[in-house]
Amino acid sequence: MSEHKRKVSTAGSVDGSEQPVPDHAVHGTAVALVKRPKTDNSAAMVISKNDATAMIKAGPKRTSGMQAPIMHLTGHGGEVTTCRFSPSGKHLASGSADSQVFLWNTYGDCANYGVLRGHKGGILELQWMPSGERLITASSDGTVAMWDATTGERLKRGKRHTSPVNACCPLSRGSGDDNVFVSASDDGCLLLWDARERHPVATITHGLPLTSLAAAPTGTTIFAGSLDNCISSWDVRTLSIVDTLRGHSGTVMGLSISPKTGNYLLSTSLDNTVRLWDLRPYCRISNRCERVFTGAPHGFERSFIRPAFDKDESMVASGSADRTLTIWNMRSGEINYKLPGHKGCVTQVDFHPLEPIVLSGSVDK
Secondary structure, X not given: OOOOOOEEEEEOOOXXXXXXXXXXXXXXXXXXXXXXXXXXXHHEEEEEEOOEEEEEEOOOOOXXXXXXXXXXXEOOOOOEEXXXXXXXXXXXXXXXXXOOEEEEEOOOOOOEEEEEOOOOOOEEXXXXXXXXXXXXXXXOOOOEEEEEOOOOOEEEEEOOOOOOEXXXXXXXXXXXXXXXXXXEEOOOEEEEEEOOOOOOOEEEEOOOOEEEEEEOOOOOEEEEEEOOOOEEEEEOOOOEEEEEEOOOOOOEEEEEEOOOOOOEEEEEEOOOOEEEEEOOOOOOOOOOEEEEEOOOOOOOOOOOOEOEEOOOOOEEEXXXXXXXXXXXEOOOOOEEEEEOOOOOOEEEEEEOOOOOOEEEEEOOO
């Protein structure tokens, strides 16, 4: 692909020798990049055949099922704004300012096996539904859509928002319901959707543009970030506000709920911090902010940057305008990894649901 194409990267542990392996798919391209590790003779073995002798140096033991430690997936015609693994981890999806969603295999050559088209504006967020058979997308064209991830068919198109839709998420991830989801927009409204119904089943009005969204695993509580620098939560059953989390001094640009327990909320903000919030009923911290992570600044672009928890809730991660992916120890707040490679702001990160693999999307060219 030409060098102006945006990139999505999946990264694992490093081993092997330098061996680029290109693979051409439907519309995107996957390239495996393997760097030669440092080894000594004690880690070498000698193989002899037909009087020919070769010395092979063994690298670090692989810890994932990826074909190579780093896979670069290219093909989008605009900056990659969102990307996520499917619930099974076998597939991933990437959304872009080019209005398209690309579907990729996680393993092997990371083939691009599908493209979802239909939006007239950039994709601002995508989420997999609980079964992994459907996707939902939020777009700057003011619509939210649901897609069949197998056939590529658009199952529903919601057009009730009057401004760009910045975020979307499944509403009942814990129950496995593939029909119910919620969307948040610059029009200041949260809309609750049921794919079996033509119109939204409920509307929550906040009054200020909403930038980010998350839902508790039980589906009873919705969290939304806004221009007021706060995170508000609503009870879906009564449509009433439950709590307001205060602490950020800039617009909240991304939210994520801890996947294992649902006890924690992670947020990114234009104030250049990532915050961890304790959602448990008997939290002893007055403002519920348990920890503030630093080292992943926003830039002048003011991009949406979506954070993530790992499957065990031991690490958290966020992209950054400094072109790196930062991973912190969730308990100590120390930086575990600072991963380079992108050439522009990293807008989205996601941890694999089963293996030590992390996914990142960027605005780089």
